[in-house]
Amino acid sequence: MFLSCSDNSNEYDQILPNVSVEETIFLNNPEYLDLQIVGGWAYSKGGISGIVVYHSGIDSYVAFERAAPHIRPKACSQMYVKDGLIMICPCDDSRFSILDGAPLTDGIRYAAKQYRVVVLGNTLRITNY
Template sequence: MKKTFSIISIFTLLISSSLTINSCGSSADTVNCFPSSPINVSINLNQPAYYNLNQVGGWVYLDLAQSGTRGLIVVRSSDTTFKAYDRNAPHICPDANTTLEVKDNLSIICPKDDAKWILLTGQPTAVSGVPPKTYLYNYNPSTKDLNIYY
């Protein structure tokens, strides 16, 4: 009887653990179901499509190969720095209405629940306490080449 109870307890624990791991619970920076894909994008700010990134506050959507599952939002946050945000909402599991969008050139919103972040900093302002997922970058000011990677 004791052995049966132990086996049933272990089996129950394993099932509940696997359900927790596969569910859409929160982690430190994104939900567990946040898609993971390689990020490796190079752009040149001299190209007309990226002219907005030559001024502070300028931003563009990037939907290129290796720019994630829904693309990136790239923002020039100061004379020398950029932010590259994933367009997947960081606080809820992906569906048709969770692609982040820029609104009024000031904020990023999630259309599904109106979660909002400050465009220049990624700071959450409503609903989500989690900032958007950001990626590393290298910028060469002399050539205006920007490489975003993960």
């Protein structure tokens, strides 16, 4: 058994609330046609402030929470995608990689919150379990 004495072990969960995520995306739906090509991305409902889904490779997708991971959710903390590669927080212009959620701005300690994506034919199932 491992015990941690760190007083910030759950700080990430204190910034972003833990909500149930269970979304289904049908890739044939016109609003998700960009997800049919590698490098394509789309916004989806769900999560705290929405989800961004990125087609990272053949039959490979990643999904991230749009709520910036370093700011408690508020009106300006919904990240948007720029140039198909970077997620930006409008509150402070912090940047995160759409490939893996890693922070690209100095001083940011948390990566974008990632969700699990299961590919079932032309359907994506996005969950946080």
